[in-house]
Amino acid sequence: MKAGNRTPGARLRIVLEPDVAFGPGRADLLQGIKDTGSIAAAGRRMGMSYKRAWSLVDSLNGCFAEPLVQASKGGPRGGNTHLTALGEEVLSAYRRMEDLTGAAIAPEMKKLKGLLHQGAKRR
Amino acid sequence: MKAGNRTPGARLRIVLEPDVAFGPGRADLLQGIKDTGSIAAAGRRMGMSYKRAWSLVDSLNGCFAEPLVQASKGGPRGGNTHLTALGEEVLSAYRRMEDLTGAAIAPEMKKLKGLLHQGAKRR
Numbered sequence: 192m193k194a195g196n197r198t199p200g201a202r203l204r205i206v207l208e209p210d211v212a213f214g215p216g217r218a219d220l221l222q223g224i225k226d227t228g229s230i231a232a233a234g235r236r237m238g239m240s241y242k243r244a245w246s247l248v249d250s251l252n253g254c255f256a257e258p259l260v261q262a263s264k265g266g267p268r269g270g271n272t273h274l275t276a277l278g279e280e281v282l283s284a285y286r287r288m289e290d291l292t293g294a295a296i297a298p299e300m301k302k303l304k305g306l307l308h309q310g311a312k313r314r
Numbered sequence: 315m316k317a318g319n320r321t322p323g324a325r326l327r328i329v330l331e332p333d334v335a336f337g338p339g340r341a342d343l344l345q346g347i348k349d350t351g352s353i354a355a356a357g358r359r360m361g362m363s364y365k366r367a368w369s370l371v372d373s374l375n376g377c378f379a380e381p382l383v384q385a386s387k388g389g390p391r392g393g394n395t396h397l398t399a400l401g402e403e404v405l406s407a408y409r410r411m412e413d414l415t416g417a418a419i420a421p422e423m424k425k426l427k428g429l430l431h432q433g434a435k436r437r
Contacts, residue, residue, distance in 0.1 A: 195327075195329075196329050196332065196333055196334075196335045197329075197332050197333075198329065198332070199329050199330060199331055199332070200328075200329055201326060201327070201328055201329075201411075201415075202326070202327040202328075202329065202335075202337075203324060203325070203326060203415070203419075204318075204324070204325040204327075205324055205325075205419075205423065205426065206318075206319050206320075206321065206322050206323055206324075206325065207322060207423075207426055207427050207430060208322055208427070208430060209319065209320050209321070209322070210319055210320075211319075211430065212319045213426075214325075253431065254430060254431055255429050255430055255431055256429055256430065256431055256432070277429065280429070281426065281429065284422050284425060284426050285426075287422055288324075288418075288419040288422045288423070291418040291419050291422070292324075292326070292415045292418060292419060294418070295411075295414040295415060295417070295418035296326075296328075296411040296414050296415060299407050299410055299411045299414070300328065300330075300411070302407060303328065303330055303336075303404065303407050303408075304330050304331070306378050306379055306400065306403070306404065307330060307331065307334065307377060307378055307379065308376065308377055308378055308379055309379070
């Protein structure tokens with residue numbers, strides 16, 4: 192089971208342009224960088240290698256008008272890596288979109304849950 | 315690039331219960347079965363093996379109170395496979411949720427697009 196499939200609710204992926212997508216994983220990575228001040232630590236708490244986390248950050252930085260993440264010069268343990276103002280803005284916009292989505296589909300979601308097999312409902 | 319990342323817009327995955335998820339791929343598979351009357355043909359048009367398509371259908375059928383897909387007895391080429399009333403209902407509910415999501419997040423989406431790198435915008 193994918194980690195993202197454990198908690199009931201809506202998962203939103205935004206495709207802004209072909210091959211420029213932003214979803215739960217990238218949002219959690221930005222959140223982790225904001226919380227820990229480190230790309231390595233943010234990746235670790237998602238079970239992601241530093242290489243993978245860094246590559247995602249690099250690709251995100253290249254998609255937007257300015258970088259979303261400003262890395263410290265001290266390397267992966269520098270501890271001074273942070274979201275830029277634009278990074279904060281993109282993360283907040285995504286969280287708002289998640290909330291708007293959850294609210295918009297709540298009644299349909301409730302109906303769908305009522306159609307589940309009893310075994311599935313109990314899990 | 316994933317096929318699902320080609321067209322700009324929102325992609326919605328609904329987690330109804332832990333490990334019971336419904337997203338763009340399952341919706342397209344049901345749509346394909348509805349359009350073609352065949353699990354094999356529905357899978358083929360998504361580049362999916364018959365085995366994979368059948369396994370997804372089997373898993374979906376087991377999640378809900380009744381099957382979503384009624385397979386013909388004639389095998390993969392029987393051509394009489396169809397969505398049940400519940401299958402139609404689940405597919406319609408998902409399509410409504412996609413529309414509701416798109417409408418709810420449109421203003422935020424437009425703002426985010428405006429923050430992209432010019433190169434990304436032109437792609």
